[in-house]
Amino acid sequence: MIHKDLQKQFHVALEKDNLVFSAAHFITFNGDVCEQLHGHNYRVKCKVFGPLDENGYVIDFIALRDNLMAVIASLDHRMLLPTKHSMISVEPNAPEDNEVLVRFEQKRWIFPLEDCVLLPIANTTAELLAEYIGWQLILRLKKSVTKPIGGVEMSVDENRGQWATVTLPL
Secondary structure (H helix, E strand, O other): OOOOOOOOOOEEEEEEEEEEEEEEEOOEEOOOEEOOOEEEEEEEEEEEEOOOOOOOOOOOHHHHHHHHHHHHHOOOOEEEEEOOOOOEEEEEOOOOOOEEEEEEOOEEEEEEHHHEEEEOOOOOOHHHHHHHHHHHHHHHHHHHOOOOOOEEEEEEEOOOOOEEEEEEEO
């Protein structure tokens, strides 16, 4: 028996073998420890919450899949760089140089600009990548889907079973 005070909620979930991207990154932790540059084959899954429309849908699976794939394609085969970290400096050089200079204490890297994604996050952890991907998906859905959604739950797996999840209510 369903309790009277509970409200019915719907969500759709999307988890497919092709919702993956490969990218390089490094993170900092404990204040002044910086990992070595390395990469992952990230996997992504999501849930979208909301009311049913006149067709009985929360959201069309194809629209959700296509929008999520566009977001993760923008990260695929890139160097992920955090621009909001207090100790990491990320400086795109003059356009003619087409490079990004990155510094953390005594470490220094130079990457081709076209190979980088400058992310408005403090660290490239799976948790913050999940949040970034979730908000990018929401922005795309607001432009391409006419019905409102109630929220998104986004999960990023960086190492076959190490998932980070964020819920973004709207």
